[in-house]
Amino acid sequence: MAGLGRRETFEKGERLLREGEHGSHVYLLLSGWYKVVARTEDDREALMAVRTGGDIVGELACFDALPRVATVMAAGPGVTRLIGRQEFNDFLAAHDTVARAVMRVVAGKLRWSTRRRQEFGSCPVEMRIARVLGELMRAYGRPGPAGTVIGVSLTQPELAALVGASEPSVHRVLRTLREERVLDTGYRRILVRDAQELSRIAGTGPDAPLVT
Structure with missing residues (x-):
């Protein structure tokens, strides 16, 4: 093609x-x-x-x-x-x-x-962000010494639009994930340090919380 x-x-x-x-x-x-x-x-x-x-x-x-x-x-x-x-x-x-x-x-x-x-209608913002980042990581991630770099240039407003959440909510979740060493964020850059924990938060890991 x-x-x-x-x-x-x-x-x-x-x-x-x-x-x-x-x-x-x-x-x-x-x-x-x-x-x-x-x-x-x-x-x-x-x-x-x-x-x-x-x-x-x-x-x-x-x-x-x-x-x-x-x-x-x-x-x-x-x-x-x-x-x-x-x-x-x-x-x-x-x-x-x-x-x-x-x-x-x-x-x-x-x-x-x-x-x-x-x-958008049933999952908390943290889970939505984890799921979107997990999908982007699997599709576009590049392995690095400290984790997986998501090779997509996204602003926080754009990430908020992808997950259907407000910018302040996305900012709070990303700050928590940084503090817990799940990921790092920089200018239009996201590094996933702990893919297993991100998967658990997303509801796709072995210890994932139940969603009702």
């Missing part, structure tokens, strides 16, 4: 896709980090997800020809392949293995969205 379409490069802040626009092409992300954002009911721009090399964006509009449901912007320099709808669909029709992989990607995004909605 990396040979399809045409090569396009982006710099920080440039938009690949815009929410509400009509368009049916997709982007295969080859390198860089990208933020998926959408407008809220009070017209704020909220971070919905992050994507990086190997991911695909824009596939929903390619399949159903409806307007884009979110904006995708580069978080830094990145390289992509812009693939037209017909070329993309023809390639999937001719390559069953790739088509199934794309379906798994779409299913994974839907599961992520469903989990977020469920957690």
